[in-house]
Amino acid sequence: MATFVINTDISTETSTIEVTIDPNKPMAVGRHRFRLVVVDDSGNLSKADEVEVIVADQSAPTAVLNAPPTVAVGASFKLDGSKSFDVGGGQVVKYVWTYLGQP
Ligand SMILES: [Ca+2]
Numbered sequence: 001m002a003t004f005v006i007n008t009d010i011s012t013e014t015s016t017i018e019v020t021i022d023p024n025k026p027m028a029v030g031r032h033r034f035r036l037v038v039v040d041d042s043g044n045l046s047k048a049d050e051v052e053v054i055v056a057d058q059s060a061p062t063a064v065l066n067a068p069p070t071v072a073v074g075a076s077f078k079l080d081g082s083k084s085f086d087v088g089g090g091q092v093v094k095y096v097w098t099y100l101g102q103p
Pocket of ligand 1: 057058059060061086088089
């Protein structure tokens with residue numbers, strides 16, 4: 001377990017490390033780079049190896065549709081999807097509306 005800070009080295013004698021993420025401060029969606037340099041028992045340093053980890057929003061949003069329960073014949077009315085929301089680091093950016101006819 002380790003809390004990584006940008007450009008701050010963490011040294012271990014173990015060959016793996018957990019990148020500990022505070023759920024209240026998640027890594028931003030997108031690419032994140034990590035670097036490893038290893039040192040042998042004579043003190044020789046390796047060249048750096050780097051990888052990219054993609055943090056992705058993998059959670060579907062939730063649609064919430066509100067409408068007036070009753071409208072007058074011939075009157076226009078509004079459908080409201082503003083209570084829809086997303087989790088997983090994303091946001092709702094598109095609303096797809098469909099009239100399904102009479103049940
Ligand atoms: Ca999402």
